[in-house]
Amino acid sequence: MEEVPTSVLSAERCHLGEGPTYDAATDTAWWFDIRERRLFEHHFADGRTMVHSLPKMASALARIDGERQLILTEDGLYIRQVADGAMALFAPLEADNPVTRSNDARVHPSGTFWLGTMGRRAENGAGAIYALHRGRITLLYPGITIPNAICFSPNGDIGYFADTATNVLYRVPLDASTGLPAGDPVALIKHDGAGGLDGAIVDADGMIWNARWGGGCVDIYDPDGRRRRSLRVPATQSSCPAFVGRDFSRVLVTSAWQDMDEAQRAADPEHGKTFLFEAGARGRAEPDVKLS
Known part of the structure; x- marks a missing residue:
């Protein structure tokens, strides 16, 4: 462990x-506490962190433009005004299914938004992965228990996603111009050992940075699925990374205390905190989502 x-x-x-992302235009990081319905906003320029209460559980955010964000919540996609936090429904997603909530998501370089849902109690096969493309939501992969690690190669011709329940990371060829599948997924990584595959990002060199839930680390894999490095996270339940900073050289990592009893939390004193790695990464900016 490095x-x-x-x-x-x-x-x-x-x-x-969960769900960290970085707005390079304002040098601001955003992330969620899904269970407690909170959205965090951190300004690197002055070190301020603000916490916004949300009306629903939410798990991911994409920048639309300087004034608006697209928020993935337990019952759909909402447009959020950055200035005052006002939210308006853009499109429902499994709103009629009380079993599920939102989970992992990421914007493809084309502006298409991949979205994951899962059972509130991680019910087997209850979740799915969708794509918001040109304002329309399309089902891509049904029957997923815990969708995670949604991320894309730098030029957008490859997509990745995982089902944490099976600890398999899949690779799928994409149409780089649309962000939609151009072939079938194939298993790239089968994780064995401590922890499970959680949130992931891809750097400018195509390396996959995956937070290992229960493993207290971020594993870095090459595009062929070979693990090259493992960076220690001070909290056991590391959940998702994001490249941050004007040069994208640092890595923000979220964590959680979900399902930990009092003794487990005492043994993991940094549980639930959000960390910043001076990792010397070659990260890249998250693209804006396109609504039409």
Whole structure:
């Protein structure tokens, strides 16, 4: 396990920290505490972190433009005004299914938004992965228990996703111009050992940075699925990374204390905090989502 300089970006403990993203235009990081219906906003320029209460559980955010964000919630996609936090429904997603909620998501370089849902109690096969393309939501992969690690190659011709329940990361060829599948997924990584595949990002060199839930680390894989590095995270339930900073050289990592009893939390004193790695990464900006 490799140690890199690590600091606590936010000591506010997240029940289920997830969905970090970075707005390079404003030098601001955003992430969620899904279970507690909270949205975090961190300004790197002055070190301020604000916490916004949400009306629903939400798990992912994409930038539309300087004034608006697209938020993935337990019952659909909402447009959020950055200035005042006002939210308006853009499109429902499994709103008539009380079993499921939203989970992992990421924007493809084309502006298409891949979205994951899962059972609120991780019911077997209850989740799915969808794509929001040109304003329309299309089902891509049904029957997934815990969709995670949605991310894309730098030029957009490859997509990745995982089912944490089976600990398999899949690779799928994509139409780079649309972000939609151009072939069938194939298993790229079958993780064995401690922890499970959680959120992931891809750097400018095509390396996959995957947070290992229960493993207290971020594993870095090459495009052929070979693990090259493992960076230690101070909390056991590391959940998702994001490249941050004007040069995208640092990595924000969320964590969680979900399903940990009092003794487990005492043994994991940094549980639920949000961390910043001085990783010397070659990251890249998250693209804006296109609504039409």
